[in-house]
Amino acid sequence: MKTSARQEQGRRSESAEGNAVLAGLLGELGSSIDRLLGQAGHSHLGERSRTYTWGLVVLRAIHSLEPSVLEPTLDPRAPLGHSCPDLDALVGLEPGGSLEILEELADLGLLQRQLFNLIHACPQCQKGLVNLRQVCPACSSIDLSVERVLHHFACAWMGLESEFTHGFTLRCPKCKLELHQLGQDFERPNETYVCNDCSHTCEDPALEAQCLSCGSIAPSSDLELVRIHSYRPTQLAARAIELGRLTGLDLAELMVDADLKLDARDFLVLEARREVARLARHGGVLSAARLWFETDGQPYEIFRRWSNLDRSQLGGVLASLRAPLDLVARMDACSLGVLLPGADASGAEVVRQRLFAALGELQLCAESGRPLRPGWQVATWSDPSTSAAEVLSFLGLEAPSE
Ligand SMILES: [Zn+2]
Ligand SMILES: [Zn+2]
Numbered sequence: 171m172k173t174s175a176r177q178e179q180g181r182r183s184e185s186a187e188g189n190a191v192l193a194g195l196l197g198e199l200g201s202s203i204d205r206l207l208g209q210a211g212h213s214h215l216g217e218r219s220r221t222y223t224w225g226l227v228v229l230r231a232i233h234s235l236e237p238s239v240l241e242p243t244l245d246p247r248a249p250l251g252h253s254c255p256d257l258d259a260l261v262g263l264e265p266g267g268s269l270e271i272l273e274e275l276a277d278l279g280l281l282q283r284q285l286f287n288l289i290h291a292c293p294q295c296q297k298g299l300v301n302l303r304q305v306c307p308a309c310s311s312i313d314l315s316v317e318r319v320l321h322h323f324a325c326a327w328m329g330l331e332s333e334f335t336h337g338f339t340l341r342c343p344k345c346k347l348e349l350h351q352l353g354q355d356f357e358r359p360n361e362t363y364v365c366n367d368c369s370h371t372c373e374d375p376a377l378e379a380q381c382l383s384c385g386s387i388a389p390s391s392d393l394e395l396v397r398i399h400s401y402r403p404t405q406l407a408a409r410a411i412e413l414g415r416l417t418g419l420d421l422a423e424l425m426v427d428a429d430l431k432l433d434a435r436d437f438l439v440l441e442a443r444r445e446v447a448r449l450a451r452h453g454g455v456l457s458a459a460r461l462w463f464e465t466d467g468q469p470y471e472i473f474r475r476w477s478n479l480d481r482s483q484l485g486g487v488l489a490s491l492r493a494p495l496d497l498v499a500r501m502d503a504c505s506l507g508v509l510l511p512g513a514d515a516s517g518a519e520v521v522r523q524r525l526f527a528a529l530g531e532l533q534l535c536a537e538s539g540r541p542l543r544p545g546w547q548v549a550t551w552s553d554p555s556t557s558a559a560e561v562l563s564f565l566g567l568e569a570p571s572e
């Protein structure tokens with residue numbers, strides 16, 4: 171399907187208008203986010219939360235557009251030739267850098283993708299600066315010329331026109347007869363490529379891809395086809411925006427359980443969805459566990475019965491044990507959910523042992539003085555078709571419908 175120049179022009183000015191609106195919104199939101207992130211006490215949120223925060227900013231900005239769709243623009247500076255310049259500038263990324271944030275938001279089910287363009291990318295460096303060129307299939311030389319082929323009827327010889335040419339006369343290189351009349355003595359059935367280095371002739375030269383960025387050379391069939399998308403917020407986005415009101419501490423509350431100094435449950439849910447999407451796209455493994463406490467074989471409502479001080483001490487111990495990408499959040503009055511991206515069953519077992527050793531040292535007790543024993547249930551997923559609902563229901567959470 172071809173788009174006429176006029177339509178292209180129309181689309182471009184429409185998206186330019188959208189971008190101007192976006193720039194205004196982003197400027198506004200960006201400064202409030204800067205203030206928020208600049209507040210003391212939030213530096214512990216770390217890099218992951220920072221990306222997450224920007225995700226919310228971007229999401230809210232797109233949601234406010236009318237119509238609420240974000241289209242990338244052509245940009246020769248971007249690795250894949252497309253960028254959202256205002257988003258890139260706002261988030262402080264190189265041209266095209268914010269496309270990754272948009273893809274992550276789409277993985278989370280917050281944005282709906284629409285195919286915008288297809289880009290051939292270098293299989294080595296994944297950049298779209300690729301030069302396609304015809305080469306000799308025998309010696310890979312790029313020095314090819316096109317020549318006409320002559321067919322001599324009398325002796326049936328077929329060869330390059332240059333082999334027949336002697337000054338102004340044409341003489342057959344095989345039978346040495348002179349050729350006079352096109353159509354009577356000979357015909358020119360086709361043209362052919364001739365390699366000026368090895369003289370190989372062929373009708374279909376090979377197509378080779380040269381990466382102008384990393385210099386690698388590959389057959390064009392090895393190029394990766396990358397889909398560039400435009401994005402539209404989903405129903406789920408409206409909910410995320412609602413939860414993430416961009417004022418005061420509300421955003422931090424969304425990510426951090428201030429009471430326990432652990433991750434917030436909503437944040438764990440979003441991260442679980444993100445990890446499941448990553449599993450589908452890149453493979454790998456993901457484990458999750460439930461941790462609870464029992465006294466005399468009965469689950470103990472530790473988060474209801476313990477004092478704030480005791481709870482935050484427990485939270486502090488759990489937080490200090492967790493690896494940078496792990497998430498620990500309170501699921502209900504009795505239990506905690508643990509998300510262990512990249513951990514297989516034995517990796518999860520190492521986490522359990524470390525955790526139980528630390529909890530053993532705390533010598534936790536119920537009000538009655540009876541000892542509290544930790545309980546642990548773990549599951550591991552490596553099937554790319556794993557759904558977020560499976561992981562969330564294991565953790566005892568209901569997955570929000572999309
Ligand atoms: Zn050649
Ligand atoms: Zn001949």
Ligand SMILES: [Zn+2]
Pocket residue numbers: 292293294295296297381382383384385386
């Ligand atoms: Zn490359």
